[in-house]
Amino acid sequence: MPFGKSIRIFLPEATVTGIRHAEIINRTGQAIACPRSRLDELKEWPETAKPGVYFLFEARLGDSKPMAYIGESESVAERLLSHDRKKDFWNEAVIFSNKDDNLSKSHIKYLESRLESLAKESDRYELENGNTPTQSSLSRSEREAMEELLEDIRLFLGTLGYPILEPLIQSSSTQPKIVPTATAENLAYGELKFSVRNVSALGLQTDEGFVLKKNSTASKTNTDSLSTRLVKLKEQLIADGRLVIEGDHLRLTKDILMSSSSYAAALIAGTSRSGPQSWYSEDGRSLKELEDKAVESSQ
Template sequence: MSKFGRSIRIFLADGSPTGLRHVEIANWSGQALACPRSRFSELGKWEESKRPGVYFLFENSAGDNNVAYIGESEDVFKRLADHDRKKEFWNEVIIFTSKDENLTKGHIKYLEARLVEISKSADRYELENSNTPTKSSLPRADAAAMEEFVDNIRIVLGSLSHRILESVSSVVTQAIVEPKEDSLINYEFSFKVNKVTAQGRVTDDGFLLLQGSQIAHKSSPSMPGKNLLIKEQMISDGLLEDKGTFYLLVKDKLMSSSSYAAALVAGNSRSGPQSWKTPEGEYLKVIEERLVSKT
């Protein structure tokens, strides 16, 4: 994770934030094109899309399940045209190519393999890739350059609201090792209710329910419907292990808010800020109010 500021330039081709966008990072030879599927034909007018590179197909939906596909090609637009005919799930594409002619087949195969590897480890998106690509062997200097390319891809994707390469757990680990001044990220919280105990942390993109947390076995009618669907999906995916009187969370789970996390734990509607508290007994709500009062 970069410890210094970065400058990103996003050009809106037609002035619309949801249309075709060209993205650059200062002093980087790479570039990105982001385009909704409905505007896919416009990509063909951009020579940047017809170079060797890697690409991400995303399904943007209102649900909690994020789906993506990662690929590579020596002519990205040509490959995408094939996907436009044969792959149904996606509605946005983001491609990465180089401003110069230095990306070879070996480079893009290396990038594809690393991006699939990192995204699977981050476990934020369900990948549609049926096979795990083989990483090409590169000279040490080239491999180092491609790792820098990967890091810039991560930054661009994050700026476009796709954190597919960012592990939630690593963000929490960094917060512990390098705490930020006056930030909710610095605190660890717990919640005890109905004989179950859970632990969690605030992150930049939600509330992380930590592995080992206990979840109420029963869900009352007051539990938000979205939470019930999430709970059922977690049981189906094996994230919740049935212990008879409660469920045990076997893997960190990112929730959209502290209230949704508290409701999942308790099995009924709850206010997160008034449920989660530090080991010292200070509630999340109190910390939020104190930090706001300092600004």
């Protein structure tokens, strides 16, 4: 059972769009988020002159997956100045280091490799990394310490608005050290199914919205009742390969997060639908019945 954490975020200029420093109470890890336009100010932060790992993030635009880059350096601030000249896609960097100065080159190479692997598994961002970093060899005790730091990094990233390490749904390949966002076992409603005409989909209600599962099928055609936003989203998913044409229907190649069960059902059916009345549990109860029962139980 995971324990609760308290994350303290310092805003030196009392603004959420400037530099932010984050730390977890009674832990040695720390994070600094810095807009690209403020890189020259990092020299005022000795935390960024230490060995560490970092992420470069592209702002999320529309429904396409934003880009990200993961790297390591023995002096992160210097490396970021190099990226400022060579990489164009990013608008903010998030840096991670330790307060007690005990991260070696082997440690940060291990972290870089594990972070890239976890980010690929979560599949929320398009990674701009070219080569897969080699995972350095560490003793068992050092690996455990780095895995603990990975959990802190996951929390920092999510709190700062970048859930790049958060799986939409836990898979068998998800490392147990990283706590998943949602699993079929820890969700109140479990796996839900929706079938209409020649298409069928599986999904899960999560804290973030509704996840349509990989290999769900969707209608190739749309009716006039389908919202313009969903028509554009469908076109985007086809363009980037997350929806592929198979005969008389479309198939999802990856899990995708929708804002609601109704949006998810409408995307699948190609027409406006009520999610609570479209999705059903294994025992035949509608999502509406499950939600009504949950409300009654909480009263």
